[in-house]
Amino acid sequence: MTNIRDIAKMANVSVTTVSRVLNNHPYVTEEKRKAVMQAVKQSNYYKNINAVHLSTGKTYLIGIVLPYSDHPYFSKLLHAISNQALANQYKLILFQTKYQKEKEEEALNMLKQKQIDGLIICSRAHEWDTIEQYTAYGRIALLENCKSKSISTTFIDHHHTFYHALEYLYKNNHRKIGYCIYRKTGVSSKERESAYRTFLKENNIAYQPAYIFDQCLQYEDGEKVFHQLKQMTDPPSALVVTSDQVAACLVTCCQKGGIDIPNDLAIIGFDNHPMAKYMEITTMEIPFEEMGGSLFKQVIQSDQVTHHQVDVRLIERKTV
Amino acid sequence: MTNIRDIAKMANVSVTTVSRVLNNHPYVTEEKRKAVMQAVKQSNYYKNINAVHLSTGKTYLIGIVLPYSDHPYFSKLLHAISNQALANQYKLILFQTKYQKEKEEEALNMLKQKQIDGLIICSRAHEWDTIEQYTAYGRIALLENCKSKSISTTFIDHHHTFYHALEYLYKNNHRKIGYCIYRKTGVSSKERESAYRTFLKENNIAYQPAYIFDQCLQYEDGEKVFHQLKQMTDPPSALVVTSDQVAACLVTCCQKGGIDIPNDLAIIGFDNHPMAKYMEITTMEIPFEEMGGSLFKQVIQSDQVTHHQVDVRLIERKTV
DNA sequence: CTGAAAGCGCTAACAA
DNA sequence: TTGTTAGCGCTTTCAG
Numbered sequence: 001m002t003n004i005r006d007i008a009k010m011a012n013v014s015v016t017t018v019s020r021v022l023n024n025h026p027y028v029t030e031e032k033r034k035a036v037m038q039a040v041k042q043s044n045y046y047k048n049i050n051a052v053h054l055s056t057g058k059t060y061l062i063g064i065v066l067p068y069s070d071h072p073y074f075s076k077l078l079h080a081i082s083n084q085a086l087a088n089q090y091k092l093i094l095f096q097t098k099y100q101k102e103k104e105e106e107a108l109n110m111l112k113q114k115q116i117d118g119l120i121i122c123s124r125a126h127e128w129d130t131i132e133q134y135t136a137y138g139r140i141a142l143l144e145n146c147k148s149k150s151i152s153t154t155f156i157d158h159h160h161t162f163y164h165a166l167e168y169l170y171k172n173n174h175r176k177i178g179y180c181i182y183r184k185t186g187v188s189s190k191e192r193e194s195a196y197r198t199f200l201k202e203n204n205i206a207y208q209p210a211y212i213f214d215q216c217l218q219y220e221d222g223e224k225v226f227h228q229l230k231q232m233t234d235p236p237s238a239l240v241v242t243s244d245q246v247a248a249c250l251v252t253c254c255q256k257g258g259i260d261i262p263n264d265l266a267i268i269g270f271d272n273h274p275m276a277k278y279m280e281i282t283t284m285e286i287p288f289e290e291m292g293g294s295l296f297k298q299v300i301q302s303d304q305v306t307h308h309q310v311d312v313r314l315i316e317r318k319t320v
Numbered sequence: 321m322t323n324i325r326d327i328a329k330m331a332n333v334s335v336t337t338v339s340r341v342l343n344n345h346p347y348v349t350e351e352k353r354k355a356v357m358q359a360v361k362q363s364n365y366y367k368n369i370n371a372v373h374l375s376t377g378k379t380y381l382i383g384i385v386l387p388y389s390d391h392p393y394f395s396k397l398l399h400a401i402s403n404q405a406l407a408n409q410y411k412l413i414l415f416q417t418k419y420q421k422e423k424e425e426e427a428l429n430m431l432k433q434k435q436i437d438g439l440i441i442c443s444r445a446h447e448w449d450t451i452e453q454y455t456a457y458g459r460i461a462l463l464e465n466c467k468s469k470s471i472s473t474t475f476i477d478h479h480h481t482f483y484h485a486l487e488y489l490y491k492n493n494h495r496k497i498g499y500c501i502y503r504k505t506g507v508s509s510k511e512r513e514s515a516y517r518t519f520l521k522e523n524n525i526a527y528q529p530a531y532i533f534d535q536c537l538q539y540e541d542g543e544k545v546f547h548q549l550k551q552m553t554d555p556p557s558a559l560v561v562t563s564d565q566v567a568a569c570l571v572t573c574c575q576k577g578g579i580d581i582p583n584d585l586a587i588i589g590f591d592n593h594p595m596a597k598y599m600e601i602t603t604m605e606i607p608f609e610e611m612g613g614s615l616f617k618q619v620i621q622s623d624q625v626t627h628h629q630v631d632v633r634l635i636e637r638k639t640v
Numbered sequence: 641c642t643g644a645a646a647g648c649g650c651t652a653a654c655a656a
Numbered sequence: 657t658t659g660t661t662a663g664c665g666c667t668t669t670c671a672g
Contacts, residue, residue, distance in 0.1 A: 003649050014659040019651060027657050049433040050373040051649035054664050059370065061413070069389070070399035079390035082416040086423060091430075092414045093381070096402040103406060110411075113369040219594040245595075252598045274539040275565075275595075278572045323665050334643040339667060347641050371665035374648050 002043045010039035022047065059117055062299055063107045065095045066122040071217065072245050072273050073286075077122055077143075080292025090117075090300065099125040099183075111138040118299035123186070141298040143291065144187055147307055152298035154291055154308045158191035161312045162240065165268050165284060166199045169238040172320050174266060175203075178211025178236035180225055180246060192242070211236045222249025226257060229265070238266035238320070244273040247281050251319065267319040280318040287311070322363045330359035342367065379437055382619055383427045385415045386442040391537065392565050392593050393606075397442055397463075400612025410437075410620065419445040419503075431458040438619035443506065461618040463611065464507055467627055472618035474611055474628045478511035481632045482560065485588045485604060486519045489558040492640050494586060495523075498531025498556035500545055500566060512562070531556045542569025546577060549585070558586035558640070564593040567601050571639065587639040600638040607631070 004022075008015045013032050020028050021036045028036075039045070053059045062085060066074045078094075085092050093116060097103035104126050110116045111134055118139035124131065134140060135150040142148075145155035162179075169177050179196065181189045193212075200207055210232065213225050225246070229235050241247040247269035251261055259265050269276050272285035287310050294308045324342075328335045333352050340348050341356045348356075359365070373379045382405060386394045398414075405412050413436060417423035424446050430436045431454055438459035444451065454460060455470040462468075465475035482499075489497050499516065501509045513532075520527055530552065533545050545566070549555050561567040567589035571581055579585050589596050592605035607630050614628045 001649095004651095005649080015650080016652080016659060016661095017657090020658090023651085029657070032658085046429065046432040048374070048649050049430070049435045050370055050377075050379065051664090052651080053370040054368070054374045054666090055649080055651045057370075057664075068399065069402055070392075070395045072390075072392075075390045075395040078414075079388065079416070082389055082414060086416060094398075094402060094412045094414050096399065096406060109366070110369070112366040115369045220598070223598065248595065249598050252595075275568065275572075278540070278543065278569050321665095324667095325665080328643095335666080336643055336645095336668080337641090340642090343667085349641070352642085368665050371648090372667080374650090375665080375667045377648075 001048075002045050003048070006043065007036065007039045007045055010043065011035040053114075057114065059115060060090050061093055061116045062090050062296070063093050063095055063110055063116040063119040064122065065097055065104060065107045065119065065124070067097050067099050068217075069094065069096050071243075073243060073271055074122060076271070076273075076288040077292055080288045081120060081296050082292075083289070084293050084296035088296070088300070090296075097125065099123075101125050108134045111140070114138075120295045120299050122295075139299050139302060141295045143295060145191065145309075146187075149305060152305050152307065154294040154298065154310065156188075156286070156310055156312055158188045159195045161284060162192040162195040163199055164314060165240045166196065168314060169240070169266060169268065169320065170199075170203060172238075172266065174238035175205060176208075176211070176234070176237045177205075177240070178208070178213065178238070179240040179242070180213040180216035180221075180250075181242050182215070182217045184214050188242075208236075213239075216241065216243065216246045219245040219249045222246045222251075223253050225250050226253035226259070229259065230257065236265070238268075240268045240270075242270045244269040244271040244276040244281060244283055247283070247319075248273075248275050248279055251279055251281060262319050268314075269319075272315055276315075276317070282317045282320045283315050285313045285315050321368075322365050323368070326363065327356065327359045327365055330363065331355040373434075377434060379435060380410050381413055381436045382410050382616070383413050383415055383430055383436040383439040384442065385417055385424060385427045385439065385444070387417050387419050388537075389414065389416050391563075393563060393591055394442060396591070396593075396608040397612055400608045401440060401616050402612075403609070404613050404616035408616070408620070410616075417445065419443075421445050428454045431460070434458075440615045440619050442615075459619050459622060461615045463615060465511065465629075466507075469625060472625050472627065474614040474618065474630065476508070476606070476630055476632055478508045479515045481604060482512040482515040483519055484632075484634060485560045486516065488634060489560070489586060489588065489640065490519075490523060492558075492586065494558035495525060496528075496531070496554070496557045497525075497560070498528070498533065498558070499560040499562070500533040500536035500541075500570075501562050502535070502537045504534050508562075528556075533559075536561065536563065536566045539565040539569045542566045542571075543573050545570050546573035546579070549579065550577065556585070558588075560588045560590075562590045564589040564591040564596040564601060564603055567603070567639075568593075568595050568599055571599055571601060582639050588634075589639075592635055596635075596637070602637045602640045603635050605633045605635050 004015050004018050007018045018036050021033045082092055095107040111119050120141045122143045141152045146153055247267050254261050269281045269283035272283045276283040290310050324335050324338050328338045338356050341353045415427040431439050440461045442463045461472045466473055567587050574581050589601045589603035592603045596603040610630050
């Protein structure tokens with residue numbers, strides 16, 4: 001493998017000069033620049049980027065932590081972040097954790113090891129404290145509603161958003177309202193539960209544990225909800241479903257299985273995935289591009305910690 | 321930042337010894353090993369992986385080239401490859417190209433620059449020749465039907481698969497058969513066109529350019545097809561749609577728009593995405609896990625070039 | 641079993 | 657404007 005020293009020899013200049021032309025630094029005569037370029041071309045030379053990384057301490061690599069890359073929510077997010085990264089000469093390295101702490105640690109450790117300049121965490125399994133410790137090694141941006149002094153965040157106000165959805169159902173005369181979430185332990189789920197409890201209290205509605213459906217993440221999870229609904233003697237009349245794909249499956253199952261939407265069951269989805277548009281599912285639109293752009297900006301700007309709230313919009317269609 | 325030399329000093333050993341215990345090499349007394357471990361723990365030391373990379377010339381990083389990470393087909397594939405990578409201590413670096421040659425080059429160049437050990441190309445924009453040149457710098461695995469001596473491939477026999485789908489429609493008494501594809505220039509599209517032409521010829525059916533719908537990639541592209549169908553005086557009676565999400569949108573639009581499926585229009589999708597199951601769409605099942613596993617294996621084994629064909633299964637449901 | 645020392649290939653401070 | 661040189665932090669050969 002030819003290296004910078006070989007090029008220097010070939011072009012009859014010093015390695016510094018070669019480095020200068022390679023990095024477009026000033027103070028090189030056109031003549032020498034040409035000689036270097038010539039040598040580079042002739043020998044089909046390419047920088048060893050690992051040496052650059054070692055020398056500069058920067059890699060232009062951003063880690064991105066998410067549980068599943070084949071889920072529409074996360075893949076839309078990934079897509080948005082990737083757009084930004086590519087436009088800014090950064091590369092993304094993917095950590096698909098499935099919420100396993102060890103996988104998350106691998107990502108965190110790469111920060112320690114300096115293989116990545118920063119880390120975007122879209123959803124986490126580790127405690128907040130653990131994550132915060134790693135800010136000593138590099139930038140972290142988190143998709144979560146938390147005003148930290150050390151970690152930048154981009155977030156949705158899930159409490160408010162969820163409350164808004166519940167209210168909308170209430171205005172449409174629903175009193176038996178339930179919801180479907182990814183995982184009870186998630187931070188956003190807790191915000192949602194709190195919104196739900198507040199909503200019930202303010203409207204004097206009794207809390208019904210059976211109206212809460214956990215583990216609704218994949219498309220096919222909508223079917224489980226459908227079956228549970230079918231077996232309930234007093235099912236909810238409306239459901240907030242925190243993923244359009246789960247909502248889409250549920251709607252499909254209901255159409256086939258004799259539950260009339262929205263008369264027997266009203267549904268509000270989340271994401272505003274195209275499928276919600278064509279299936280005419282009322283949903284909460286999540287601004288993926290904005291979120292991805294914000295997270296990326298936060299993770300590369302090393303000078304300040306910011307907190308950016310993105311707004312979610314209710315899109316009225318035909319399932320309520 | 322503490323480095324290996326600091327640890328050596330702290331533990332009163334040489335850097336070599338530190339390196340040995342860090343890498344679990346033999347020939348270190350338990351005593352010294354402990355001393356090193358102690359020092360490591362005390363100073364919260366972590367290897368600088370860039371130095372390791374420079375020194376060893378290996379990065380345990382695999383690049384993955386795909387056009388869109390938010391498309392179900394590619395995100396399923398990404399998911400499958402990611403599963404394998406994580407299980408084998410490799411990390412994935414994502415190149416979302418949108419079929420831009422420059423983006424593809426970036427990935428290829430990282431191979432040259434030794435930032436990645438290998439590259440998996442799920443879909444390409446560059447000419448085959450261009451790509452082949454890069455095998456000099458590292459392993460490449462390609463998701464494409466091509467028996468190359470220098471690049472390992474995992475592939476679907478699109479000709480056969482597509483022919484099979486067409487035949488199935490023919491057996492179901494369809495004579496006006498069309499299809500929807502991603503992009504005409506793709507390698508798989510050409511195989512499909514060839515299958516289509518052969519099929520028409522063998523059954524004495526005239527070629528109808530209007531029966532071929534290009535640019536069907538995103539969910540919402542199904543709507544475009546629907547509108548075109550509506551305006552045709554002599555529309556096809558059956559369509560092979562090379563993506564379940566496009567098929568799903570089309571089915572949805574047809575249900576709303578008064579095209580009866582399968583009577584007015586029969587549809588075969590591709591992928592066997594869960595949505596095809598619940599929407600009862602007849603489809604060709606693509607074995608993503610097998611494909612991802614194969615591609616990953618091929619890209620890390622440096623000793624041989626292999627070609628692995630995966631089989632696609634027709635799943636009969638209710639849209640034909 | 642252990643350590644000295646020579647790289648890996650590049651950057652950048654400093655001197656000229 | 658150019659070149660010398662000392663790192664960056666780790667691995668690995670070789671001699672002991």
